[in-house]
Amino acid sequence: MSYSNNMAGSRPQTAPDLSVRCVSALDAARDSDDNALVLTCDQLQQVNDFRKLLDSTEDTDQLQLCAEKCSELLGHGTSLQLLIAAYDDVMSAACCGYKNKKQEKVDNNAERDEWDRYFGVATSAAEVKSNCLSALKAVATRWGREVVLHYPWASKGKYFWNLLRAAALHVPTWLMPRWY
Numbered sequence: 001m002s003y004s005n006n007m008a009g010s011r012p013q014t015a016p017d018l019s020v021r022c023v024s025a026l027d028a029a030r031d032s033d034d035n036a037l038v039l040t041c042d043q044l045q046q047v048n049d050f051r052k053l054l055d056s057t058e059d060t061d062q063l064q065l066c067a068e069k070c071s072e073l074l075g076h077g078t079s080l081q082l083l084i085a086a087y088d089d090v091m092s093a094a095c096c097g098y099k100n101k102k103q104e105k106v107d108n109n110a111e112r113d114e115w116d117r118y119f120g121v122a123t124s125a126a127e128v129k130s131n132c133l134s135a136l137k138a139v140a141t142r143w144g145r146e147v148v149l150h151y152p153w154a155s156k157g158k159y160f161w162n163l164l165r166a167a168a169l170h171v172p173t174w175l176m177p178r179w180y
Contacts, residue, residue, distance in 0.1 A: 075155035078128065081121075082154060085129035088122040128158075135161035143174035 035044055050069060054062050091098040102119055132154055140148045153164060 081125035081128045085125035135165040139168040142168040
């Protein structure tokens with residue numbers, strides 16, 4: 001039986017603990033190989049850096065790092081959805097070919113698959129944009145457009161937007177913090 005030397009305290013490690021750690025290391029190596037197939041070099045480096053950060057962090061603090069990374073990634077995803085929705089609006093309004101391609105459903109080839117994939121994302125993105133704008137416009141009406149533009153609320157997600165809208169309805173005036 002070996003002992004772990006972590007600052008949170010020592011506890012005996014049993015054979016199952018060691019085998020779980022070995023399996024986890026093998027899973028991590030396989031995941032890294034799989035990730036190399038689907039991520040850019042920069043993305044792969046970011047994932048590997050995050051894995052190293054988790055490995056060098058106490059167990060009690062790892063969940064906080066994971067939660068922060070999830071929030072960051074969701075923010076990127078929401079921002080990308082909003083950007084796609086904005087481009088879709090522009091392309092639909094300004095390009096007849098795009099508008100026609102969006103409506104046709106007869107092609108059955110790789111190009112059509114890519115268009116369908118994009119239109120699926122654009123449709124979902126339009127819904128996200130609509131939910132976001134609905135909430136942020138209500139907040140801007142109460143607290144002012146400047147307040148909404150100052151904070152990165154658009155990247156937060158539907159649950160946050162609804163809470164923010166409710167807060168604006170209950171607190172009619174935005175007061176700048178004293179330290180501001």
